[in-house]
Amino acid sequence: MSPINPPLATKLGGLKSSAIRDLLELTTREEVISLAGGLPDAELMPRERLVAAADAALSGSAVLQYTGSRGWPPLRDVLRRRESVKLGRAVGLEEVFVTHGSQQALSLLAEVLLDPGALVVVEDPAYVGALQVFRAAGARIVAVPLDSEGMRLDVLKELLVRGERPTVVHTVSNFHNPGGVTMSPPRRRELAELADTYGFWVIEDDPYGELWFDRPSPDPVATYSRNVIRLSSASKILAPALRVGWMVAQERICRAVELLKQGADLCGSALTHQIAADLLTDETWLTGHVEAVRSAYGDRAKALVHAVRTRFGDRVTCTDAAGGMFVWADFTDGTDTDRLLPRALEHGVAFVPGSAFAVDTDYSHSMRMCFTTSDAATLAEAIDRLARAAE
Amino acid sequence: MSPINPPLATKLGGLKSSAIRDLLELTTREEVISLAGGLPDAELMPRERLVAAADAALSGSAVLQYTGSRGWPPLRDVLRRRESVKLGRAVGLEEVFVTHGSQQALSLLAEVLLDPGALVVVEDPAYVGALQVFRAAGARIVAVPLDSEGMRLDVLKELLVRGERPTVVHTVSNFHNPGGVTMSPPRRRELAELADTYGFWVIEDDPYGELWFDRPSPDPVATYSRNVIRLSSASKILAPALRVGWMVAQERICRAVELLKQGADLCGSALTHQIAADLLTDETWLTGHVEAVRSAYGDRAKALVHAVRTRFGDRVTCTDAAGGMFVWADFTDGTDTDRLLPRALEHGVAFVPGSAFAVDTDYSHSMRMCFTTSDAATLAEAIDRLARAAE
Numbered sequence: 001m002s003p004i005n006p007p008l009a010t011k012l013g014g015l016k017s018s019a020i021r022d023l024l025e026l027t028t029r030e031e032v033i034s035l036a037g038g039l040p041d042a043e044l045m046p047r048e049r050l051v052a053a054a055d056a057a058l059s060g061s062a063v064l065q066y067t068g069s070r071g072w073p074p075l076r077d078v079l080r081r082r083e084s085v086k087l088g089r090a091v092g093l094e095e096v097f098v099t100h101g102s103q104q105a106l107s108l109l110a111e112v113l114l115d116p117g118a119l120v121v122v123e124d125p126a127y128v129g130a131l132q133v134f135r136a137a138g139a140r141i142v143a144v145p146l147d148s149e150g151m152r153l154d155v156l157k158e159l160l161v162r163g164e165r166p167t168v169v170h171t172v173s174n175f176h177n178p179g180g181v182t183m184s185p186p187r188r189r190e191l192a193e194l195a196d197t198y199g200f201w202v203i204e205d206d207p208y209g210e211l212w213f214d215r216p217s218p219d220p221v222a223t224y225s226r227n228v229i230r231l232s233s234a235s236k237i238l239a240p241a242l243r244v245g246w247m248v249a250q251e252r253i254c255r256a257v258e259l260l261k262q263g264a265d266l267c268g269s270a271l272t273h274q275i276a277a278d279l280l281t282d283e284t285w286l287t288g289h290v291e292a293v294r295s296a297y298g299d300r301a302k303a304l305v306h307a308v309r310t311r312f313g314d315r316v317t318c319t320d321a322a323g324g325m326f327v328w329a330d331f332t333d334g335t336d337t338d339r340l341l342p343r344a345l346e347h348g349v350a351f352v353p354g355s356a357f358a359v360d361t362d363y364s365h366s367m368r369m370c371f372t373t374s375d376a377a378t379l380a381e382a383i384d385r386l387a388r389a390a391e
Numbered sequence: 392m393s394p395i396n397p398p399l400a401t402k403l404g405g406l407k408s409s410a411i412r413d414l415l416e417l418t419t420r421e422e423v424i425s426l427a428g429g430l431p432d433a434e435l436m437p438r439e440r441l442v443a444a445a446d447a448a449l450s451g452s453a454v455l456q457y458t459g460s461r462g463w464p465p466l467r468d469v470l471r472r473r474e475s476v477k478l479g480r481a482v483g484l485e486e487v488f489v490t491h492g493s494q495q496a497l498s499l500l501a502e503v504l505l506d507p508g509a510l511v512v513v514e515d516p517a518y519v520g521a522l523q524v525f526r527a528a529g530a531r532i533v534a535v536p537l538d539s540e541g542m543r544l545d546v547l548k549e550l551l552v553r554g555e556r557p558t559v560v561h562t563v564s565n566f567h568n569p570g571g572v573t574m575s576p577p578r579r580r581e582l583a584e585l586a587d588t589y590g591f592w593v594i595e596d597d598p599y600g601e602l603w604f605d606r607p608s609p610d611p612v613a614t615y616s617r618n619v620i621r622l623s624s625a626s627k628i629l630a631p632a633l634r635v636g637w638m639v640a641q642e643r644i645c646r647a648v649e650l651l652k653q654g655a656d657l658c659g660s661a662l663t664h665q666i667a668a669d670l671l672t673d674e675t676w677l678t679g680h681v682e683a684v685r686s687a688y689g690d691r692a693k694a695l696v697h698a699v700r701t702r703f704g705d706r707v708t709c710t711d712a713a714g715g716m717f718v719w720a721d722f723t724d725g726t727d728t729d730r731l732l733p734r735a736l737e738h739g740v741a742f743v744p745g746s747a748f749a750v751d752t753d754y755s756h757s758m759r760m761c762f763t764t765s766d767a768a769t770l771a772e773a774i775d776r777l778a779r780a781a782e
Contacts, residue, residue, distance in 0.1 A: 045455040054445040064436040064630035104656040239455035241662040265495040271632040
């Protein structure tokens with residue numbers, strides 16, 4: 001048997017497995033209430049509607065074949081119509097590209113846009129799936145902290161004034177994973193203006209925008225500039241198993257991504273594309289379905305935040321959970337969440353320590369909690385256990 | 392608006408769109424009989440069995456969620472059992488990895504195994520999907536010609552004796568695309584021995600092995616060495632829309648591919664994985680189904696070869712079409728197939744000229760013809776038209 005090739009050995013050493021996935025392995029014991037996951041609730045996925053759509057798709061004639069690399073045309077068309085409403089302009093079909101989950105869009109975009117050493121600005125704490133892709137592309141990564149209005153543009157502007165020239169700025173604009181916050185409308189407009197002025201691309205990563213609880217998400221950053229590449233996904237509103245994500249971008253970007261998609265996996269699944277198109281086209285049903293998901297998640301989010309505030313008082317501050325899937329919490333009393341985790345597991349509750357998402361900032365007193373897959377009573381019990389672990 | 396980033400411009404220029412895909416655009420006019428495609432026949436895909444499997448999958452409880460990066464475990468298990476039979480040894484679950492079509496396996500393997508400048512040996516004529524991936528990885532590509540027994544190992548050995556040290560040797564071992572030939576058993580054993588001696592990886596790309604017409608395909612190259620990474624796919628026997636390919640490889644390779652898969656697209660579709668597992672597990676049904684596909688393709692292949700030999704006589708030699716989807720033909724009278732194509736289109740027939748697959752060898756008198764999607768009478772008519780165009 002030959003020795004491991006040097007490139008393989010190098011690449012094995014250079015990549016880290018997703019911290020969240022490794023943690024999930026530890027927290028799936030039945031007696032543990034896990035707030036550590038990041039999964040939508042399978043019970044809320046529209047099983048019967050999916051059966052009907054699968055039957056309809058399979059009764060057609062062309063749906064089992066290879067499809068174009070940009071995605072099944074009727075799916076691209078319904079996405080075009082929906083994104084036109086969101087962006088307040090007529091989005092062209094040539095600007096819409098379907099990917100194998102929005103993670104694939106991130107990965108192909110990194111390949112298209114970044115050469116080794118290119119500067120990428122991410123948010124701190126960061127979405128680890130993006131961080132992984134940008135690191136693998138050999139990018140130089142600089143992190144800009146979040147506050148309650150999203151990415152701190154004062155810090156970004158300092159970087160720009162110092163002469164830093166990012167190729168890409170990545171933001172999770174709505175209900176940040178893990179930070180829980182939403183970028184404010186004035187910052188959205190300003191970020192877009194900075195992109196135009198300094199000639200960088202913004203990747204607006206928006207899987208959670210439809211999951212607002214009290215008021216609709218603000219207009220996308222992409223409303224304000226064509227230098228914003230907008231990503232979204234059916235995973236959080238329909239089902240991850242469809243593996244349907246999409247990108248809205250300038251046609252030249254779509255063309256470049258198309259060439260890479262052909263090498264990466266040729267094309268998506270005409271079957272899951274047709275199912276997704278069916279559900280996304282059925283507007284009356286979809287509106288009701290998404291409202292039901294919002295309502296369930298909203299109740300859970302409020303229960304979690306209420307429990308944290310009641311049980312911890314001033315010892316913890318946490319985000320309001322106005323949408324999405326996550327609450328971000330900071331211990332104000334010096335509790336170290338890396339150290340808290342093993343004690344929490346002993347008490348039967350799991351979360352993800354802030355350090356898992358930290359780039360440049362110290363988040364050792366922070367944690368991410370996911371509220372999607374437990375009911376209100378279970379979430380209250382989880383916070384009781386956490387409080388006992390933290391005593 | 393900012394100018395195109397230099398990396399984007401560079402990468403747009405450096406990549407070529409798949410020649411086959413561009414050609415397909417030209418040959419879909421209704422009056423043209425296309426032998427240019429490379430698609431399995433949608434009419435032979437098991438629509439009703441797929442509906443039943445989709446219904447069964449959607450009646451479960453976990454199938455709509457994200458799944459592990461290595462694939463849905465029961466699918467990996469049935470693949471493990473099937474590959475154990477093929478390889479004549481107990482294949483471990485940790486050696487089986489499901490990819491988004493086998494193209495994704497090629498793409499992730501190139502990322503794992505190749506650094507820019509690494510030497511990759513391909514067959515000439517080459518499978519263009521592999522060529523595209525290896526070129527994008529910055530590999531140095533050397534092509535070894537095929538003959539009627541597959542890759543010419545005498546040429547490969549000359550390279551090795553000259554001191555060339557490939558990192559990867561890629562082969563389509565059964566019913567080559569585009570070359571039509573199958574590697575003989577003695578060459579399979581010898582290629583595996585060379586891999587062990589010289590410490591290179593063989594990627595045995597085998598999407599067509601089940602589609603034999605007269606006698607079963609020989610034992611895989613992977614039978615003879617653990618340095619052979621074996622790829623296959625459900626696309627040609629079930630349906631491309633499942634996007635289910637798989638890799639059988641050493642566990643360390645699977646681990647490295649897993650890290651990259653997380654960044655590339657997180658995971659496959661639990662829905663299409665469950666459907667594929669259902670169909671692959673149903674052995675009695677599957678045997679009958681694959682026999683029906685073989686029988687239909689075998690009849691078409693023989694009709695095409697018969698028509699070529701009858702119509703062209705000594706002016707054309709072509710492969711026997713013992714399986715797979717393609718016949719490779721060489722004009723012996725100096726006909727240039729690049730020049731023939733526009734005349735053939737005027738006469739209402741399309742094929743792919745050999746130049747589309749050529750790496751180092753001159754295939755300007757050759758062509759690839761796909762027999763899967765036309766009946767025997769249509770194939771005979773296609774060859775009549777081609778003969779008139781070639782007059």
